[in-house]
Amino acid sequence: xxxxxxxxxxxxxxxxxxxQDVDELWYLVAESFNFRAALGAxxxxxxxxxxxxxxxxxxxxxxxxxxxxxxxxxxxxxxxPPPIPSLxxxxxxxxxx
Numbered sequence: 001x002x003x004x005x006x007x008x009x010x011x012x013x014x015x016x017x018x019x020q021d022v023d024e025l026w027y028l029v030a031e032s033f034n035f036r037a038a039l040g041a042x043x044x045x046x047x048x049x050x051x052x053x054x055x056x057x058x059x060x061x062x063x064x065x066x067x068x069x070x071x072x073x074x075x076x077x078x079x080x081p082p083p084i085p086s087l088x089x090x091x092x093x094x095x096x097x
Contacts, residue, residue, distance in 0.1 A: 011083050013051050015071070016094035017058075025094055029087075052077060068093070 013030035035050035036042040039057075045048055055074040059065070067082040084090050 012087075013047060013057065014087060014090055015051070016090055018094060024093060027087075027090070027094075 001062075006034075015028050015030070017026040019026060030047050030051045033054075035047075035054065039050060039053055042053055044053075052074045055071060057063070058076050059067070067075070073080050082092065
């Protein structure tokens with residue numbers, strides 16, 4: 001009997017947004033996002049720098065918004081915190097209070 005090979009882990013960059021007076025959680029998964037449309041000439045050919053640029057632009061619209069460690073790291077261009085195990089857990093940690 002053969003033992004199945006270990007599944008490879010795959011990480012995606014995801015961003016969740018809570019908007020005041022909007023019940024739904026807005027989110028994007030960076031690999032499915034068209035950065036060229038949002039960033040124009042500032043778009044690079046790598047996902048993480050594009051996401052950092054997008055988040056810095058978003059943060060400029062709401063400089064006093066609450067931010068978690070992931071968003072703060074993206075803005076400050078510092079190493080990202082450990083990943084959240086699943087998209088479902090991202091939604092749980094992004095629940096409005």
